[in-house]
Amino acid sequence: xxxxxxxxxxxxxxxxxxxxxxxxxxxxxxxxxxxxxxxxxxxxxxxxxxxxxxxxxxxxxxxxxxxxxxxxxxxxx
Numbered sequence: 001x002x003x004x005x006x007x008x009x010x011x012x013x014x015x016x017x018x019x020x021x022x023x024x025x026x027x028x029x030x031x032x033x034x035x036x037x038x039x040x041x042x043x044x045x046x047x048x049x050x051x052x053x054x055x056x057x058x059x060x061x062x063x064x065x066x067x068x069x070x071x072x073x074x075x076x077x
Contacts, residue, residue, distance in 0.1 A: 004070055030072055
């Protein structure tokens with residue numbers, strides 16, 4: 001399983017953010033913040049699809065694009 005892990009600041013809190021590729025799913029990735037599932041990503045043809053369990057108010061399309069770019073630029077993907 002490929003994991004991209006980093007710390008991010010949310011207001012005054014520092015949280016652990018993980019992008020995890022789910023084994024055997026053909027490119028499905030999960031976004032976890034402090035081990036809590038937030039969203040999934042899948043590349044479909046040339047575009048990324050993002051699905052939220054419950055869309056948070058803090059997320060923008062620019063935020064999601066950065067995360068997709070991080071996955072795409074990972075050499076093990």
